[in-house]
Amino acid sequence: MAVAMVSCGIPTSLKPIEKQPISTPGFFNGSLALNPVQKLHITPKRLALSGSTIIPKASVTAVEDGSSQETAAVPTPKVVIDLDSDPEATIVEVTFGDRLGALLDTMNALKNLGLNVVKANVCLDSSGKHNTFAITKASTGRKVDDPELLEAIRLTIINNMMEYHPESSSRLAMGEAFGVFQPYQKIDVDIATHIRVYDDAPERSLLCVETADRPGLIVDLVKTITDINVDVESGEFDTEGLLAKAKFHVNYKGKALIKPLQQVLANSLRYFLRRPTTEDASF
Secondary structure: OOOOEEOOOOOOOOOOOOOOOOOOOOOOOOOOOOOOOOOEEEEOOEEEEOOOOOOOOOOOOOOOOOOOOOOOOOOOOEEEEEOOOOOOOEEEEEEEOEOOOOOHHHHHHHHOOOEEEEEEEEEEEOOEEEEEEEEEEOOOOOOOOOHHHHHHHHHHHHHHHHHHOHHHHHHOOOHHHHOOOOOOOOOOHHHHOEEEEEEEEOOEEEEEEEEEOOOOHHHHHHHHHHOOOOEEEEEEEEEEOOEEEEEEEEEEOOEOOOHHHHHHHHHHHHHHHHOOOOOOOOO
16 A cells, blocks of 8 residues: 655644543443463564564565664653554654664565555654554454554564664663664652552543553553453553553543542552563563
């Protein structure tokens, strides 16, 4: 499918999640039968999901624009997956200072996941170059709302970034296991984890989670939420360097979460995120 490249200007539909996000009925559907928590395994130069196809890597002959040399001031990589801004497509935004090019090889890798990139915008401002994609499932033409596929999209983008810009691994949690350079600091999960639940509307609440990033986090968060019978309507998941920030619109039987249930949800997530990960083998 032809991809329209726009020289500047992220679509006006891209709005912060706090500003009246467009609800997508049935997103994750609450009753979604999730597979058991994914285990991720290390394979040479690959990120892999057990029971799933290996995350596609860019071909060694393909070249994405931009320098891959390490510098003294490495910008913070950011990957935003937004399911609120557009009712028809999943919006993905990738930023790494001004070092990224058109990301054509990354778009090809996304197509290998069974996705269509229906639109791509590029904008350069004071914070860097923002590459924005509108993504749909090739099989249905609909937006992506499956947690496992959303996590595969995130890992594919991060994997390609570390391949073409090795210095980015020093600013990414995945760099510890898969990057050329080790992360410049170690995040304390207890200190980094913050969970808040707000009253968003009579029929839903807004759950905000900030924690240390790791592979499989989107799937793990959604499973933990739905395990206590809380439905996830829509949301946004941001990877900002070593941290992950998620915002989910949630409800319980079509209503906003009452205070006791908000506390149960926060405690469940806090326990899951702070517990030792040696048994789960996150990396």
